[in-house]
Amino acid sequence: MWIIELRFLPTPERLAARPAHRSHLTALHHENVVRMAGPLAGDAGAVIVVEAPDRKAVDSLIAADPYFATAGVDVVQIREWEPFLQ
Numbered sequence: 001m002w003i004i005e006l007r008f009l010p011t012p013e014r015l016a017a018r019p020a021h022r023s024h025l026t027a028l029h030h031e032n033v034v035r036m037a038g039p040l041a042g043d044a045g046a047v048i049v050v051e052a053p054d055r056k057a058v059d060s061l062i063a064a065d066p067y068f069a070t071a072g073v074d075v076v077q078i079r080e081w082e083p084f085l086q
Contacts, residue, residue, distance in 0.1 A: 001035065001081045002058045004048040008039075011072030021067035033061070045076065055080070 008014060025048065028034040037048040052058045058078055062068045068075060 001083060002050050002052050002055075003077075003079050003081045004050065004058065004062070005045065005076040005078075006048070006068075007045040007074045007076045008043060009072040009074075010043075011070075013070050014067075014072035017067050017070045017073075021065060024065050024067070028061070049081070 025034050025037050028050075029037070033051055035049040035051055037046065039046045050058060050061060052061065055078070062075065062078075067073060
């Protein structure tokens with residue numbers, strides 16, 4: 001599993017792109033790729049937990065969603081996660 005951490009700025013471009021991004025994440029959730037996702041308190045960023053075999057697959061998921069290239073959205077870090085409880 002992987003954790004994608006985002007930082008947000010309150011840009012109109014980000015807010016306009018958010019509905020399509022959430023629809024995309026919802027579709028990936030139905031495919032069991034996105035395990036959970038949501039904004040941090042105060043809408044300063046978000047965390048997305050994905051099921052992917054490797055970093056290359058995570059990078060492909062990010063590249064497939066234009067939201068990640070939108071003004072006001074920064075990928076802070078991507079880390080592999082090994083939870084012992086699910």
